[in-house]
Amino acid sequence: MSKKKDDKRIIFVSETEMPPVAMSLGSMLYNKTGAWRNIKPVIDLSKCIKCGICWKFCPDTSIDIVEEWPQINYDFCKGCGICAEECPEKCIVMVEEEK
């Protein structure tokens, strides 16, 4: 589930080399959207039934299934809370981020 793609990052020496269109200089793997988060999901694995619903619903594919258990990728999770809302066992809670 947690495939790591070989991604390249484009590096420009000067602005004149830039493409004529606005584009990301690397894949979204470089754009760590986890920094946008105010609240984060925390999973209580003791109550988890491994149904995979949180993995399926995550709009940012930030939940990986690692050896059958869900694991949140905090580098990219924006804290939307859909996983906590959809979890049938209510074992995901949203917790305030601390500084």
Place this chain on the structure above:
Amino acid sequence: MKKVIMGNHALSYGAMLSRAQVIAAYPITPQTQVVELLSEMCADGTLEAKFIKVESEHSAMAACLGASMAGARTFTATSAQGLALMHEMLHWAAGGRMPVVMGDINRSMAPGWSIWTDQNDSLSQRDTGWIQFYCSSNQEVVDTVIQAYKISEKLMIPSMVILDAFALSHTYEVVDIPDQAKVDAYLPPFNPPYRLTPDDPHAFGGLTSSDHYMELRYRLQKDMEKVPALIEETGREYEQMFGRYLGQVENYQCDGAELVLVTSGTAGYTARVAVDELRSRGIKAGNLRIKLFRPFPFEPVRSILSKVPKVAVLDRNISYGHHGIFYQEVKSAMYGQPSPPAIFGFIAGLGGRDITKESFKEIADYTLKHDRPEEEIVWIGVKK
């Protein structure tokens, strides 16, 4: 091979010969036989392309943009309200540097509903960053679509190939259909420098801060400025291969003329008949037909009109509260030139009202009788 075809089908043949790979359209009015014939070509295998039926013109252009970004040669066509609905996506095409080629059949904007011709639909999209060609014959439509792909893909700027509703779109003319093998030699496959692909994932058109936005716009303008020279180059190459030169403007008897009628679209050919008749009356008239409107062909317009004492610009369009749009643009191009002519602005033919050789005679008589225009706009054929 010569065929008798209508203007709408001239666009279809242009797209077919250019081997468009993705065609997206909303199949209802103001859509026309342009995509009807293309859908048949896709269905019977004449054209190896994906035909996408969408739910609006906004979506038609959006589908073209996605396909273009992925590296496909794309085509669509529309008119009037359909073009207006695409407006937001037109900015995406030009700003995102996606070389879509689109046919626009000039129809008047509603209300009142109209299926007849004037140019306000395409001229309302003047500032979206698209190249605009105004064609005068079905032959020119076929040829220009092929040339437009070549120019657009070289500079990564989209092109609009424009023709008058009914006066051209539903008029049948003899067209020399270029040979496919020769078109393939003239127009190589589309191979963009950057594309949307899972092999090397990137996001396109995202948030751009004030550190970079202006540079992107500067480069779009700089590339736009390369269009006239590229038209000359690709137009000459086309002439060598197919025997027809494709330029920015058409000069008919302007050299040494005392009066030049500036026109665009089918009115240009009507103006030629008027020029011949004026010349038979001893009036040295000429016709400058502006084919390329964006970018504006400053160089040929200035060099032709600065040798002429009087110029009459005919507009089949209006910028309400100002002037006819070609009139504004010609005046702006001639301002500050060493010997600018007296320039007169006329409006005729809105909503598909006929522009005849008599309209041009009225225009010529007014222009020759006055030293300067006495009204901001001189209306031809309006019932006052």
